[in-house]
Amino acid sequence: MTSANPHSLRINGERLWDSLMTLARIGGTDKGGVCRLALTELDRQGRDLVVGWARDAGLSITVDQIGNVFMRRPGRNNSLPPVMTGSHIDTQPTGGKFDGNYGVLAGLEVVRTLNDHGIQTEAPLEVAFWTNEEGSRFVPVMMGSGVFAGAFTLEHAYAATDTEGKSVKDELTRIGYVGSEVPGQHPIGAYFETHIEQGPVLEDNDKTIGVVSAVLGIRWYDCTVTGMEAHAGPTPMGLRKDALQVATRVMQEVVAIGNRYAPHGRGTVGMVNVHPNSRNVIPGRVKFSMDLRNSTDALVDQMDADIRAYAAQVAAETGLKIEIELVSHYPAQPFHADCVNAVQRAAERLGYSHMPAVSGAGHDAVYMAKLAPTGMIFIPCKDGISHNEIEDAKPEHITAGCNVLLQAMLERAG
Numbered sequence: 423m424t425s426a427n428p429h430s431l432r433i434n435g436e437r438l439w440d441s442l443m444t445l446a447r448i449g450g451t452d453k454g455g456v457c458r459l460a461l462t463e464l465d466r467q468g469r470d471l472v473v474g475w476a477r478d479a480g481l482s483i484t485v486d487q488i489g490n491v492f493m494r495r496p497g498r499n500n501s502l503p504p505v506m507t508g509s510h511i512d513t514q515p516t517g518g519k520f521d522g523n524y525g526v527l528a529g530l531e532v533v534r535t536l537n538d539h540g541i542q543t544e545a546p547l548e549v550a551f552w553t554n555e556e557g558s559r560f561v562p563v564m565m566g567s568g569v570f571a572g573a574f575t576l577e578h579a580y581a582a583t584d585t586e587g588k589s590v591k592d593e594l595t596r597i598g599y600v601g602s603e604v605p606g607q608h609p610i611g612a613y614f615e616t617h618i619e620q621g622p623v624l625e626d627n628d629k630t631i632g633v634v635s636a637v638l639g640i641r642w643y644d645c646t647v648t649g650m651e652a653h654a655g656p657t658p659m660g661l662r663k664d665a666l667q668v669a670t671r672v673m674q675e676v677v678a679i680g681n682r683y684a685p686h687g688r689g690t691v692g693m694v695n696v697h698p699n700s701r702n703v704i705p706g707r708v709k710f711s712m713d714l715r716n717s718t719d720a721l722v723d724q725m726d727a728d729i730r731a732y733a734a735q736v737a738a739e740t741g742l743k744i745e746i747e748l749v750s751h752y753p754a755q756p757f758h759a760d761c762v763n764a765v766q767r768a769a770e771r772l773g774y775s776h777m778p779a780v781s782g783a784g785h786d787a788v789y790m791a792k793l794a795p796t797g798m799i800f801i802p803c804k805d806g807i808s809h810n811e812i813e814d815a816k817p818e819h820i821t822a823g824c825n826v827l828l829q830a831m832l833e834r835a836g
C-alpha cells in the first residue's frame with residue numbers, strides 16, 4: 423500500500439449506481455428491465471461502453487478467443503497472478519439491470535476507488551466479463567467461463583447456434599470480440615464475484631451481505647409415466663391406467679424430498695406434458711421435468727436415490743411404467759475457505775449485517791472455483807426476483823457489496 427489506510431477506504435456508491443443505470447440503457451425495456459442478449463449488436467455496445475470505461479480508468483484490455491474480456495490494473499509485482507473479479511453483462515430477454523452487470527461494474531468501481539486514492543496493490547487486479555453467461559440465446563450457459571475452465575471445448579462453444587441458425591463463432595466475429603488469447607491461458611490468483619442473490623433469503627433475514635460458501639449441485643431429469651389412453655366415460659375407475667394420477671404422486675414426492683433435505687434441498691417440477699391432453703381421455707403418457715439441488719453432491723445423491731426408490735415403489739403398486747432419465751447435472755461447488763473468510767471479515771470490518779449463504783443459481787464463479795481460490799458476495803434483491811424486468815436492488819446494498827469486494831480484494835492482493 424502506498425497511501426491511505428486501506429481499511430478506511432470506501433467506494434463511491436453514486437458513481438457505481440450511475441454506471442449501472444447508464445449500462446442498463448443499452449437494451450433498456452419499457453418495463454425498466456434490460457434485454458441485451460449475448461453477441462447481439464446491443465451486447466457489442468454494452469461491451470464497448472464497459473471497455474471504454476476501463477480504458478479511462480487506465481486498465482489494459484485483453485480478449486480471448488471466446489470473447490471473454492480481461493481488464494487489468496498492474497500491481498507492484500506483476501509476476502504475481504492477478505486477483506480477479508468479474509461477472510457477465512449479457513442478460514435474459516426479460517432481464518434486469520443488476521444480474522451480472524453489478525459484478526462487472528463493482529469491479530470497475532473498486533479500480534476507480536483505488537485510482538482516486540493512489541493506491542497500488544502488490545498483485546495486479548483484473549476485472550473480467552465472461553461471454554454468454556445467461557445461455558438464453560446460445561446453449562450451454564456460462565459459456566465463456568466454461569470454455570476458460572476447460573469444461574467444454576472452444577469448438578463446441580463456437581458451433582452453438584441460436585434459433586435463427588446463427589453460430590457463436592459468426593456472431594462473435596461480427597461484433598468484433600474474437601480475441602487472440604487462448605481461453606484458460608490466463609493466470610488467476612484468486613477470484614471474487616459480487617452478485618444479487620436472485621433469491622429471497624437475505625431479504626427475509628434482513629441481512630445486507632450473503633457470505634457465499636457454495637453453489638448448489640443440480641440434477642435435471644425427465645420422468646416419463648406410461649399408462650393407457652382410454653375413454654373417460656366407459657372406463658371404470660378400477661380398470662384404468664391413468665398416467666397423470668401416477669405422475670402427480672411422483673411430482674409430490676419431488677417437492678417432499680426438497681422439504682426433507684432442508685435447509686438447502688430443492689425439489690421442483692416445472693414442466694409437464696400430458697398426452698393426449700384431452701378433456702375426456704384418460705391420460706396415457708405424462709412426461710415431466712424434475713430438478714433436484716443441494717449443497718453437496720452426497721446430499722444430491724441421497725435425493726436421487728430417494729426419488730428413484732419412490733418411483734419404483736409406485737410403479738410396483740400401480741403396474742405403470744415409470745422411467746427416470748438424467749438429462750444434465752452440475753456438481754456442487756464449494757468455495758475456498760480463504761476467500762469465504764475474506765468476504766466475512768470484510769463484512770464484519772465494515773459493520774454490515776451478514777449471514778452464510780449458498781447459491782441456488784449457477785455463476786461464472788463456479789468455473790473459476792475449479793482454477794483458483796474463489797468466493798462470492800451476495801446482496802439482497804427486491805422480493806428475491808431476477809431474470810425479470812422488475813428485478814431491483816437498493817443503492818445502499820449495491821454500495822455495501824462493492825465495499826466488501828474492495829476489502830476482500832485488497833486483502834488478497836496485499
Ligand SMILES: [Zn+2]
Nearest residue numbers: 510521522555
Ligand atoms: Zn448472473
